[in-house]
Amino acid sequence: MAESNESVCPYCGVGCGIRYDPDRGNAVGWKGPVNQKGELCPKGAAAWDVVEHEDRLTQPLVRVNGRLVEATWEEAFDVIEREFDQILAESGADSVFFFTSSGCTNEENYLLQKTARKLGTNNIDNCARLCHSSTVAAMGNRFGAGAMTNSLEDLMEADVFLVTGANPAEQHPVIFRSYVLPALKSGTKLIHVDPRENATTKGADIHLPVKPGFDIPLLNAMAAVIVEEGLVDEAFVAERTTGFDELREYLSDLDVDAEAARAGVEPDALREAARLYGEADRAAIFTGMGMSQHHCGTDNVHTLINLPLLTGNVGKAGTGVNPLRGQNNVQGAGDVGCLPNVLPGYRDVTDADERADVAEVWGFEPPATPGLTEVEGTHRFGDEIRAAYVFGENPAVTEPNANQVKSKFEELEFCVVHDVFLTETAEYADVVLPGSVWAEKSGTVTNTDRQVIRMRKNADPPGNARPDLDILREFAERVAGLDTPETPEAIFDELCAVAPIYAGMSYDGIGTGSQRWPFPEGATDGKAILHTDSFENGSKTAPLRVVEHVDPADPVEGDELVLTTGRVLQHFNSGALTRRSGVLMRMRGEDVLQIHPDDAADRDIEDGDRVRIENDRGTVTVAAEVTPAVRRGTVFTTFHYADPLVNKLTGDALDPTAKIPEYKHSAVRVTVH
Numbered sequence: 001m002a003e004s005n006e007s008v009c010p011y012c013g014v015g016c017g018i019r020y021d022p023d024r025g026n027a028v029g030w031k032g033p034v035n036q037k038g039e040l041c042p043k044g045a046a047a048w049d050v051v052e053h054e055d056r057l058t059q060p061l062v063r064v065n066g067r068l069v070e071a072t073w074e075e076a077f078d079v080i081e082r083e084f085d086q087i088l089a090e091s092g093a094d095s096v097f098f099f100t101s102s103g104c105t106n107e108e109n110y111l112l113q114k115t116a117r118k119l120g121t122n123n124i125d126n127c128a129r130l131c132h133s134s135t136v137a138a139m140g141n142r143f144g145a146g147a148m149t150n151s152l153e154d155l156m157e158a159d160v161f162l163v164t165g166a167n168p169a170e171q172h173p174v175i176f177r178s179y180v181l182p183a184l185k186s187g188t189k190l191i192h193v194d195p196r197e198n199a200t201t202k203g204a205d206i207h208l209p210v211k212p213g214f215d216i217p218l219l220n221a222m223a224a225v226i227v228e229e230g231l232v233d234e235a236f237v238a239e240r241t242t243g244f245d246e247l248r249e250y251l252s253d254l255d256v257d258a259e260a261a262r263a264g265v266e267p268d269a270l271r272e273a274a275r276l277y278g279e280a281d282r283a284a285i286f287t288g289m290g291m292s293q294h295h296c297g298t299d300n301v302h303t304l305i306n307l308p309l310l311t312g313n314v315g316k317a318g319t320g321v322n323p324l325r326g327q328n329n330v331q332g333a334g335d336v337g338c339l340p341n342v343l344p345g346y347r348d349v350t351d352a353d354e355r356a357d358v359a360e361v362w363g364f365e366p367p368a369t370p371g372l373t374e375v376e377g378t379h380r381f382g383d384e385i386r387a388a389y390v391f392g393e394n395p396a397v398t399e400p401n402a403n404q405v406k407s408k409f410e411e412l413e414f415c416v417v418h419d420v421f422l423t424e425t426a427e428y429a430d431v432v433l434p435g436s437v438w439a440e441k442s443g444t445v446t447n448t449d450r451q452v453i454r455m456r457k458n459a460d461p462p463g464n465a466r467p468d469l470d471i472l473r474e475f476a477e478r479v480a481g482l483d484t485p486e487t488p489e490a491i492f493d494e495l496c497a498v499a500p501i502y503a504g505m506s507y508d509g510i511g512t513g514s515q516r517w518p519f520p521e522g523a524t525d526g527k528a529i530l531h532t533d534s535f536e537n538g539s540k541t542a543p544l545r546v547v548e549h550v551d552p553a554d555p556v557e558g559d560e561l562v563l564t565t566g567r568v569l570q571h572f573n574s575g576a577l578t579r580r581s582g583v584l585m586r587m588r589g590e591d592v593l594q595i596h597p598d599d600a601a602d603r604d605i606e607d608g609d610r611v612r613i614e615n616d617r618g619t620v621t622v623a624a625e626v627t628p629a630v631r632r633g634t635v636f637t638t639f640h641y642a643d644p645l646v647n648k649l650t651g652d653a654l655d656p657t658a659k660i661p662e663y664k665h666s667a668v669r670v671t672v673h
């Protein structure tokens, strides 16, 4: 196979090398920088299914008399230009909102955020807002960088893995199979904190089935045991942290048994987990959305960060705090500035010097006022937000309180959806632009451990669909008068010129391997382990922090249960791609509600019964799976399907810092349908 066919899987943040073979119409793994043996999980192996799918959009669509009808590209862009011009002239740039795509390339995302800023708005966000924005906020605040502190390779040196609110065996399968499992085989211990027993739990030495929304009591109690039992790394704490006395005083007053009970776990198991973590020479944390998707998500992660700081598990191989990122380029979307408060390279929009630096490359100064986040933006559709550009995201399925999202999209005056299928969000579009899938584009993506990897075009988009970068370039020129570089490589070079963490990278340097940020200008390599001698913000020390528990925003009353949502191996996020895969639908064609046998018996529910899940926000029906794998009082289902649209039930209470919604704790009533 020619070298030029190497691309990257379009699904999770692992970043597996994958190539499309147009002659055979299939996708196979190549020996990439992460999947070094060419291994793929079922989603990656089935990624060919979306390339030549019969549902692919092949022609622009324009809404006429309430119906979407086929149009030429010229006609579609004429409508977009006219509507944007009018809205911008009447209401200014902050009346538009941009959803960028954490499933698309760095170059495409870079171009769209630059276009927004040329128009004069920072109203730009990506679905990192919905998954790890709280993790990034807490880690950025404490360490100066919100990304994985370590590389997958060095994490294999850990003596203990603490996996909190993540299920890598199903959500990051190649990381689990090729990095975690070999380490476990060599003797690394695994502690799993999760309300459910799932595939990851099967490899665990200790399982702490935490009550959703009660991570802070659990983590504080673990920290209290570490302090109480003399497991603090005194030298590290003295040299690399501040605030120890205050935290020690707070923890010494904690009743560990009571906190364990509040978190819903056995005190002895919690103590054992704390000892295992605290006594290890090298202990590494993997963290996921079970921690981050709460209205106290930032505080959850702040509490988690105390553990490595107390025990000296930062800045060396096999340690750290390692958020497992969701989509294949969710790390990159943030890196290139698709966030309302930062420019490429996480340069603060409110900092005049940073804006001036960026202006030197761009030829114009970006706006100084932070924009709206996703969810905040949607809430203001029909108010100050009059138009939206939705690139490769499906907020009608993924945002919480979906009935309200639907009515907000109906209130929006003008909506462009740029995607490859007629998604649920496209139903609200005034113009639909048919773009390209992974096999039809060139560019780069940045995976979960900060590796920038190249994608190479293997096939042409079908019909009159176009490469995403061509579409975004025309949008930039016609709506913002922005003249943009023509090739992905030239755009990447410009990104490197404005983002210091990418400054030393190049397409040639990446080749068929990867380059990892931070990779400053003049460096010969990226940095695998962060915070070795000082933290990324330049400080020698990071603060320890006292964090108090706050109750979930949606309290459970009477016989209500806690609904917590997540993903399964066979599907990805809104399911816009995986629901169209015949193979994956045969593997898992419908959603189920996992319910504990005691909760089921209380409600006369038997395995396989159709059940109604409802609260004040909505109602859905699914089949019940009666299983002790989910803790009593909690029920679990996914958000991959448009029917049932489970996000009708989730609430939109937002974390005050990161503005992430509380997907992991919704009070619901469950009855036989």
Ligand code: SF4
Pocket: 009, 010, 011, 012, 013, 014, 015, 016, 039, 040, 041, 042, 043, 044, 045, 172, 173, 174, 175
């Ligand atoms: Fe794709 Fe993730 Fe599976 Fe790798 S592990 S093949 S990146 S979905």
